[in-house]
Amino acid sequence: MYDFAYHKPKSVADASAAVKKASEGKLMAGGMTLIPTIKQRLARPSDVVDLGGIGDLKGIKVDASGVTIGAMTKHAEVAASADVAKAIPALAKLAANIGDAQVRNRGTIGGSVANNDPAADYPAALVGLGATVHTNERKIAADDFFKGMFETALKDGEIITAVSFPVAKKAAYMKFPNPASRYAMVGVFVADTAGGARVAVTGAGPGVFRVKDMEAALGKGWSADAVAGIKVPAGGLNNDIHASREYRAHLVTVMAKRAVAAAG
Amino acid sequence: MGNVKIGERVQRKEDRRFLTGSGRYVDDLQLARVTYAYFLRSPHAHAKIRKIDTSKAAASVGVVQIFTGKDVAEAKVGGLICGWVVKDKHGNPHKAPAHPAMAADTVRHVGDTVAMVIAATADQARDAAEKIEVDYEVLPAQINLAGALDPKAPQVHADAPGNLCYDWELGDKAAVDAAFAKAAHVTKLDLVNNRLVPNAMEPRAAAAEYDRGTGNYTLYTTSQNPHVARLVLSAFVLGIPEHKLRVIAPDVGGGFGSKIFIYPEETMLTWAAGKIGRSIKWTAERSESFMTDAHGRDHVTHAELALDAKGKILAFKVDTIANLGAYLSTFATAVPTYLYATLLAGQYTTPVIYCNVRAAFTHTTPVDAYRGAGRPEATYVVESIVSKAAREMKIDSAELRRRNYIAKDAFPYQTPVALTYDSGNYAPILDQAMKLADYAGIDARKAAAKAKGKLRGIGVCSYIEACGIAPSAVVGSLGAGVGLWESAQLKFNPTGNLQILTGSHSHGQGHETTFAQIVSDKLGIPLDQIEVVHGDTDKVPFGMGTYGSRSLPVGGSAIMKAADKIIAKGKKVAAHLMEAAEADIVFENGTFKVTGTDKAVPLGQAVFAAYVPHNYPADLEPGMDENAFYDPSNFTYPSGTQICEVEVDPDTGVVDIVNFVAVDDFGNIVNPMVVEGQVHGGIVQGVGQALLENAAYDEKTGQLISGSYMDYTMPRADDVPSFKLGYEVTPCPHNPLGVKGCGEAGAIAAPAAVMNAVRDALAAVGAQDRIEMPATPQRVWAAINAH
Numbered sequence A: 001m002y003d004f005a006y007h008k009p010k011s012v013a014d015a016s017a018a019v020k021k022a023s024e025g026k027l028m029a030g031g032m033t034l035i036p037t038i039k040q041r042l043a044r045p046s047d048v049v050d051l052g053g054i055g056d057l058k059g060i061k062v063d064a065s066g067v068t069i070g071a072m073t074k075h076a077e078v079a080a081s082a083d084v085a086k087a088i089p090a091l092a093k094l095a096a097n098i099g100d101a102q103v104r105n106r107g108t109i110g111g112s113v114a115n116n117d118p119a120a121d122y123p124a125a126l127v128g129l130g131a132t133v134h135t136n137e138r139k140i141a142a143d144d145f146f147k148g149m150f151e152t153a154l155k156d157g158e159i160i161t162a163v164s165f166p167v168a169k170k171a172a173y174m175k176f177p178n179p180a181s182r183y184a185m186v187g188v189f190v191a192d193t194a195g196g197a198r199v200a201v202t203g204a205g206p207g208v209f210r211v212k213d214m215e216a217a218l219g220k221g222w223s224a225d226a227v228a229g230i231k232v233p234a235g236g237l238n239n240d241i242h243a244s245r246e247y248r249a250h251l252v253t254v255m256a257k258r259a260v261a262a263a264g
Numbered sequence B: 001m002g003n004v005k006i007g008e009r010v011q012r013k014e015d016r017r018f019l020t021g022s023g024r025y026v027d028d029l030q031l032a033r034v035t036y037a038y039f040l041r042s043p044h045a046h047a048k049i050r051k052i053d054t055s056k057a058a059a060s061v062g063v064v065q066i067f068t069g070k071d072v073a074e075a076k077v078g079g080l081i082c083g084w085v086v087k088d089k090h091g092n093p094h095k096a097p098a099h100p101a102m103a104a105d106t107v108r109h110v111g112d113t114v115a116m117v118i119a120a121t122a123d124q125a126r127d128a129a130e131k132i133e134v135d136y137e138v139l140p141a142q143i144n145l146a147g148a149l150d151p152k153a154p155q156v157h158a159d160a161p162g163n164l165c166y167d168w169e170l171g172d173k174a175a176v177d178a179a180f181a182k183a184a185h186v187t188k189l190d191l192v193n194n195r196l197v198p199n200a201m202e203p204r205a206a207a208a209e210y211d212r213g214t215g216n217y218t219l220y221t222t223s224q225n226p227h228v229a230r231l232v233l234s235a236f237v238l239g240i241p242e243h244k245l246r247v248i249a250p251d252v253g254g255g256f257g258s259k260i261f262i263y264p265e266e267t268m269l270t271w272a273a274g275k276i277g278r279s280i281k282w283t284a285e286r287s288e289s290f291m292t293d294a295h296g297r298d299h300v301t302h303a304e305l306a307l308d309a310k311g312k313i314l315a316f317k318v319d320t321i322a323n324l325g326a327y328l329s330t331f332a333t334a335v336p337t338y339l340y341a342t343l344l345a346g347q348y349t350t351p352v353i354y355c356n357v358r359a360a361f362t363h364t365t366p367v368d369a370y371r372g373a374g375r376p377e378a379t380y381v382v383e384s385i386v387s388k389a390a391r392e393m394k395i396d397s398a399e400l401r402r403r404n405y406i407a408k409d410a411f412p413y414q415t416p417v418a419l420t421y422d423s424g425n426y427a428p429i430l431d432q433a434m435k436l437a438d439y440a441g442i443d444a445r446k447a448a449a450k451a452k453g454k455l456r457g458i459g460v461c462s463y464i465e466a467c468g469i470a471p472s473a474v475v476g477s478l479g480a481g482v483g484l485w486e487s488a489q490l491k492f493n494p495t496g497n498l499q500i501l502t503g504s505h506s507h508g509q510g511h512e513t514t515f516a517q518i519v520s521d522k523l524g525i526p527l528d529q530i531e532v533v534h535g536d537t538d539k540v541p542f543g544m545g546t547y548g549s550r551s552l553p554v555g556g557s558a559i560m561k562a563a564d565k566i567i568a569k570g571k572k573v574a575a576h577l578m579e580a581a582e583a584d585i586v587f588e589n590g591t592f593k594v595t596g597t598d599k600a601v602p603l604g605q606a607v608f609a610a611y612v613p614h615n616y617p618a619d620l621e622p623g624m625d626e627n628a629f630y631d632p633s634n635f636t637y638p639s640g641t642q643i644c645e646v647e648v649d650p651d652t653g654v655v656d657i658v659n660f661v662a663v664d665d666f667g668n669i670v671n672p673m674v675v676e677g678q679v680h681g682g683i684v685q686g687v688g689q690a691l692l693e694n695a696a697y698d699e700k701t702g703q704l705i706s707g708s709y710m711d712y713t714m715p716r717a718d719d720v721p722s723f724k725l726g727y728e729v730t731p732c733p734h735n736p737l738g739v740k741g742c743g744e745a746g747a748i749a750a751p752a753a754v755m756n757a758v759r760d761a762l763a764a765v766g767a768q769d770r771i772e773m774p775a776t777p778q779r780v781w782a783a784i785n786a787h
């Protein structure tokens, strides 16, 4: 790695100031993605601003309106939260299947969402449940937040403070892991929400996307059969040594069916 | 820890150290005035180096020295060698193109070494390397094995026309053709044996020191065979006399073959340490391991099996193209020939066999021995085609095997492919495996799976391997450049404790336990009074190292021979002390006794007398320290049967291993727990090859696509079920322990067992012949859906 200056501010305001002042500042959550990229010299930040010292960014709040998870909350904490498991069991289960134990105990929801890896799990939950991303500057609807591969609506120096999820009537996430990385090769999050049925797919394309045809079909009647005949076009999907785009397209349907069945 | 016996489940002595992070690996060494090396590597699969400009890099902070291929060539450093000469069909030696430790004018695979930067810290070395400007002229590359021998293919070496290293054959072609002409049934099969990356847990590492005062060099390296490394570096590459070069392989975290070989990095470190007069360290990053550790397997094969109407095998012919990569690694030539074609008889009475192997150069990482080395490839061909023949002939695949097994009274058995099997009894192994696998119940389980929309399959693999490598005269006659005996020294101290010095090297195998265990049993000494010393050419006698499941059959036998010498000498001392005739002395449970009396001298007392010889035979040398060398008279032939059962989800293509049985004949078993560990690890590696692992290259650019764990699928604990193991024992008749070796069996047999199960499952939908390793979900799904 190259040399960089390290900061550990105590407040979001200080963190924002530090990262804006730097010539090439980088926020660090658990470092699960950031540190490997720095070690491999793929990133060369002048300054690393560690969010680990900011108490405000941690913790889970559950009330009638939904579940709010602080940006620095670790996957393991979400997975182990009895409150989350009660309010949105699919979300706790999703967190429990991210990476391995080490990653779950360092990786954060804020880091995952900000990174927007096309194969990450959380983006499917955010879009599938119609969540809201809270930053130090504004609130962004999940549908507007994810912008394609590793791209988000975040502006330079903007810091995610929390993500809030409305409670759905029912929801489930089905992940088909990449055999090597165990990120999602195809992950489908389905939810029956106040605003209607939602189907969000991660892993299959350059970024998380919704399948409107499936949502419409589920709106007419919630059953696995309703989505069984709906195929997403293979054209825009990812194609790599693990899965052709045709195979991914096929898996979207299979995982959607299984998710709908699992949601009950 | 008291005395232990052969056959006990003794806990591994070394595990405390390894599990508590107290192991001492090369990277842990703290050397005085140390510098760090970084190797600049080729980003291209094939390119001419027009120019290298190191001037900016040389001025970078902390840089001590930069060497390029030109410097190495000018210093007349020898090239890396291949230590096994394979003669082709016409009796000509294989093509042996130069393998410089650092590329001088041409790079031939992504990762080929281009420059070595030495700096005060590892980061400074890397910073400087980024400032080296290399002007490459990128050339077309031949990545794909299947097309490598095409006359129009890009050439890897000018002195290996057509990319052919050798065109080699074994067996009687005319007799095979004649047998095929009379066959009632012929089964044909095309197979790809996928390329694997070895992935030892500890990456390769080296540290070299030069002592100006004595002119002595010390190389610490992650080696499975430090003496062989010293011999090669001394005699062929660097010219440092053997007695001036000490090679130490301390704790080494796994090798699987990949650490047998002599690589450019440790060669360059040793050479450069002498040039700069300072010690130098290097530890591979994981991405370098992927790019530069010698890979394994990589064959394309067509095979045909001739059978009579009852399923008796009449003849077998095999045509293989083997990938050697861009350069010949240390034993590369032997793997697809003498370690492969000689195993094509398997456990069967096949009367005639013919095998043709063409070995090809490609612009990829060199390929060499990887756990099993040739024998997994052979087993995969034999056991795949036998199962295919059974399916075609509608004979149960276990039954077809049974009809062809070599009978237990036929040993020693001469195969048509050079080997003489020493012992074995195959049918009871199959019986036990079928019982453990509930083979009889498979139809019911298939029906139950079908009712759930799943496809069940069962696969059998009966393997043979030749290990305990190897009788020196035999391998010498086949082209090996070395003998393959092993050494041992049993060195008692005056206080009665003992050091076992062994030429075998332990890098995960548990020698510190098993070697101590056989000596504890033999000499009646408590385990905690025994220390196993290995891995240092200045401490242990010249030894050949660890590979080919040879440590116990060959290294252990040398230890037994040395122990016999201790007993013989001890008898003389004890006879003197007890004023008895030597002929009347017997040795039992660590004590010398005069037969028919109650007079006794414990071994420890004889040892003390030998070091403090106040009352001692006049004609006997003092000391209790014996050396032995053991050269085996034959290979050993472990055998066994694995049965794998899978359930395939046709909706996703996922293959779930629901049951896995392995019954092995390893001869006598010294430590069942250590054997289980070896078998488990081996099976998982074999499952990895069958279902998960694939070194995938971009066919145009030669970039290793699966160059990290994001894309290279290592098996994990949840990919396999709990294994059911069983043993049959026919002791090896020609070594003192009666042992055969167990290090590779799992990896040799599992690919065929798993793939036969997958094919059996896919046969229900007619897709059995459309699947290659690794049978990933995508491939299984595609096979099911290809019409």
Ligand SMILES: Cc1cc2nc3c(=O)[nH]c(=O)nc-3n(C[C@H](O)[C@H](O)[C@H](O)COP(=O)(O)OP(=O)(O)OC[C@H]3O[C@@H](n4cnc5c(N)ncnc54)[C@H](O)[C@@H]3O)c2cc1C
Pocket: A026, A027, A028, A029, A030, A031, A032, A033, A034, A035, A051, A071, A072, A075, A097, A098, A099, A100, A103, A106, A107, A108, A109, A110, A111, A112, A113, A114, A115, A119, A120, A121, A122, A154, A158, A159, A160, A161, A181, A182, A183, A184
């Ligand atoms: C081995 C491994 C396996 C994994 N498997 C999975 C998997 O199966 N599924 C999955 O979904 N993920 C997986 N991940 C990703 C992991 O879950 C983390 O979520 C991800 O790596 C981000 O890590 P982090 O939270 O430590 O963020 P960091 O690495 O610290 O940061 C990541 C990026 O987000 C930015 N950032 C961090 N926090 C904020 C914030 N509050 N506001 C704005 N920007 C911010 C950083 O600047 C950086 O660019 C895996 C990771 C590893 C290393």
